[in-house]
Amino acid sequence: MGxxxxxxxxxxxxxxGPQGWPTTPPAGYATPEPDRLTRFxxxxxxxxxxxxxxLAALGCVAVGMSYALLSNPTHxxxxxxxxxxxxxxxGLDCPGCGGTRALWYVLHGDLPAAARHHFLFVFALPFLxxxxxxxxxxxxxxxxxxELRISSKVITGFLGAWLxxxxxxxLPWAPFTSLYV
Numbered sequence: 001m002g003x004x005x006x007x008x009x010x011x012x013x014x015x016x017g018p019q020g021w022p023t024t025p026p027a028g029y030a031t032p033e034p035d036r037l038t039r040f041x042x043x044x045x046x047x048x049x050x051x052x053x054x055l056a057a058l059g060c061v062a063v064g065m066s067y068a069l070l071s072n073p074t075h076x077x078x079x080x081x082x083x084x085x086x087x088x089x090x091g092l093d094c095p096g097c098g099g100t101r102a103l104w105y106v107l108h109g110d111l112p113a114a115a116r117h118h119f120l121f122v123f124a125l126p127f128l129x130x131x132x133x134x135x136x137x138x139x140x141x142x143x144x145x146x147e148l149r150i151s152s153k154v155i156t157g158f159l160g161a162w163l164x165x166x167x168x169x170x171l172p173w174a175p176f177t178s179l180y181v
Contacts, residue, residue, distance in 0.1 A: 054136035061132075068103045095166040096121075120162050 024031070034042065086094040098117035105114035106122065115122045130148055137143035168176050 051140035054140045057132070057136065065103065065107060068100050069107060071100075073100045073104055092170045093166070095162055097169075120158075120165055124158070 084094050084097060086092060087097060096118070099121045102114040102118040102121045105111070105117065106125065111122060127148065127150075134143075134145040134148065137145055171177075
């Protein structure tokens with residue numbers, strides 16, 4: 001038991017966790033026994049240093065950026081088969097089509113070309129980068145950066161814009177053909 005009634009897992013010992021979420025099942029429900037894989041993952045998590053998860057997430061981001069840099073998606077053959085399953089089966093651009101090319105252009109500092117391939121990705125990138133740095137800094141070093149508060153209305157608006165963008169870019173007449181990548 002830690003100071004202030006907080007147990008080893010970081011939750012209060014009275015059965016309530018962060019933000020008022022219960023950590024124990026209601027009366028009458030038996031707590032399920034974790035399987036071997038779950039016990040292994042929990043032991044691994046408890047023994048790992050606090051910077052391991054942000055470092056693993058950063059590694060995943062680095063692998064994605066390395067793929068974009070090494071594959072150079074901007075010089076693919078015009079008749080190359082699409083690697084996107086939706087485009088391969090339907091011929092339509094998916095909501096993420098152009099994202100790898102946009103990332104390639106962002107990594108080379110060409111923001112207008114990146115926005116041409118996927119404007120919403122380029123728009124969201126600084127917000128996603130800040131959210132990652134704030135989360136990773138808090139997890140690894142205990143930094144408390146100013147919290148970026150995004151309301152559910154803003155998220156709904158962004159997802160609605162992304163849906164509209166995904167539909168409009170597949171329409172076969174002008175001016176929507178300029179959104180086709």
